[in-house]
Amino acid sequence: MEVKNVKGTHDIIGEEANAYTSVESLMKTVAELYAYHEVRPPVLEHSEVFIRGVGESSDVVRKEMYDFLDKGGRSLTLRPEFTAGIMRLVVQNKLYATNELPIKLYYLGPVFRYERPQLGRYRQFNQFGVESIGHASPTNDVDVIALAYTILESLGLENLTLKINTLGDEESRNSYRDALKKYFASHIDNMCEDCKSRFELNPLRILDCKVEEDRPIINKAPRIKDYLSSSSKERFVKVLSLLDTIGIKYEIDESLVRGLDYYSETVFEFHYQSQNGNNYGAIGAGGHYSNLMKELGGPEYPGIGFSLGVERIVSVLKDDNLLPDISSKLDLYVMPMCECVHGFAESVACELRASGYVTDMCYDQTKLGNMFKRATNKNAKYAVIIGEDEMKTNKLVLKDLETQEQKTLSVEEAIEFLDNEFDECHCEDHECECGCHDGHCSCHKGE
Numbered sequence: 001m002e003v004k005n006v007k008g009t010h011d012i013i014g015e016e017a018n019a020y021t022s023v024e025s026l027m028k029t030v031a032e033l034y035a036y037h038e039v040r041p042p043v044l045e046h047s048e049v050f051i052r053g054v055g056e057s058s059d060v061v062r063k064e065m066y067d068f069l070d071k072g073g074r075s076l077t078l079r080p081e082f083t084a085g086i087m088r089l090v091v092q093n094k095l096y097a098t099n100e101l102p103i104k105l106y107y108l109g110p111v112f113r114y115e116r117p118q119l120g121r122y123r124q125f126n127q128f129g130v131e132s133i134g135h136a137s138p139t140n141d142v143d144v145i146a147l148a149y150t151i152l153e154s155l156g157l158e159n160l161t162l163k164i165n166t167l168g169d170e171e172s173r174n175s176y177r178d179a180l181k182k183y184f185a186s187h188i189d190n191m192c193e194d195c196k197s198r199f200e201l202n203p204l205r206i207l208d209c210k211v212e213e214d215r216p217i218i219n220k221a222p223r224i225k226d227y228l229s230s231s232s233k234e235r236f237v238k239v240l241s242l243l244d245t246i247g248i249k250y251e252i253d254e255s256l257v258r259g260l261d262y263y264s265e266t267v268f269e270f271h272y273q274s275q276n277g278n279n280y281g282a283i284g285a286g287g288h289y290s291n292l293m294k295e296l297g298g299p300e301y302p303g304i305g306f307s308l309g310v311e312r313i314v315s316v317l318k319d320d321n322l323l324p325d326i327s328s329k330l331d332l333y334v335m336p337m338c339e340c341v342h343g344f345a346e347s348v349a350c351e352l353r354a355s356g357y358v359t360d361m362c363y364d365q366t367k368l369g370n371m372f373k374r375a376t377n378k379n380a381k382y383a384v385i386i387g388e389d390e391m392k393t394n395k396l397v398l399k400d401l402e403t404q405e406q407k408t409l410s411v412e413e414a415i416e417f418l419d420n421e422f423d424e425c426h427c428e429d430h431e432c433e434c435g436c437h438d439g440h441c442s443c444h445k446g447e
């Protein structure tokens with residue numbers, strides 16, 4: 001019986017894999033411009049990290065964690081998000097003691113949630129994100145939002161919607177929670193089972209309910225803005241005015257509360273509507289947190305961060321034809337004419353690769369005609385033909401597969417010739433369709 005992939009997971013193959021690489025590398029480059037440094041926490045954490053960090057009342061912890069007992073009886077979890085694990089990493093490695101604050105970290109990798117798979121919703125997906133830890137200023141919030149915005153705009157997503165709200169400080173949330181409890185007390189019997197347990201655990205979570213029949217009740221619930229402390233109100237006004245100053249447009253969304261329990265003050269989400277109308281949900285989201293580090297045994301340092309959903313971003317880029325031309329290019333295809341020259345052919349291939357040329361090789365013994373067919377199928381620009389004569393004279397035959405011109409050259413001469421042919425690319429100044437790579441341009445339009 002054929003073995004299939006696990007429901008909610010997906011294989012990333014060929015040009016799509018190239019698209020992920022190019023999107024992820026742009027994300028890293030922009031984060032580094034904002035002076036963030038990469039960290040790679042493990043995928044596996046003690047379940048406690050997420051139970052204490054993300055919170056017992058969140059759907060993520062209540063219903064979506066891939067948790068299990070390992071052979072030693074420890075309760076472990078495949079990370080359902082990065083932020084709590086990053087905080088564990090910062091506390092355990094005492095990064096707060098040795099670094100200037102804020103500690104600015106970025107991360108990329110797979111995340112696991114047992115959700116119902118649908119458009120843009122997977123059980124294993126990739127997140128790229130940042131956390132800026134140890135600084136509570138509104139300027140830090142805005143710098144983090146600006147970083148997410150810059151990444152998304154640099155990818156070509158221009159009609160972005162940034163939804164923003166504040167959840168206030170602890171004092172604001174406590175009085176808001178009381179108000180929600182009072183309001184929902186008279187409605188809860190008519191709401192879904194999930195809401196009934198949310199009512200007991202944390203009535204704020206009721207606002208995340210996706211059950212259509214519950215929406216009319218939820219829509220009339222009290223709003224956080226009426227329960228904000230004066231310092232939280234002031235803080236939010238400052239964040240919005242800083243966003244105005246740097247020209248980032250936003251929509252205040254009073255219903256935005258986010259599904260993870262650690263948030264306080266600023267919360268935000270990025271949305272993008274593909275031209276074909278596909279709705280993948282938020283393409284990225286984040287917010288400020290005050291108690292997360294303390295909850296995980298560290299000092300009471302605040303932080304702010306965001307995570308971008310790489311799958312959703314690649315999907316909207318694909319829908320709107322915004323993915324860069326990332327088809328794989330093959331510069332050279334090495335063709336050994338007989339078994340006895342395979343060693344020499346392999347060493348020639350290694351030298352060509354060391355000079356920066358994408359080089360593939362025929363690994364079995366077949367007719368020259370078959371090898372040419374393979375080279376053409378692989379879209380190679382040149383064939384490198386090596387027979388016994390070439391091996392004896394330490395040479396190769398280089399054949400341009402478009403013009404059919406060929407020359408006999410030493411490896412050094414071949415590399416010099418190729419360096420001239422694939423001259424430095426000037427594509428940034430000129431329209432170029434050659435799909436140049438590594439600074440090598442094969443179209444010469446820019447010269």
Ligand code: HAM
Nearest residue numbers: 081083121122125282283284285286287305306307309
């Ligand atoms: P989140 O909103 O749970 O936040 O996830 C962030 C992003 O991950 C979402 O906006 C979405 O693009 C993507 N995403 C979430 N679930 C799925 C799914 N099932 N399939 C595909 N993509 C998905 C967090 O994870 C927080 N840790 C963000 C954060 C960082 N807050 C502070 N720092």
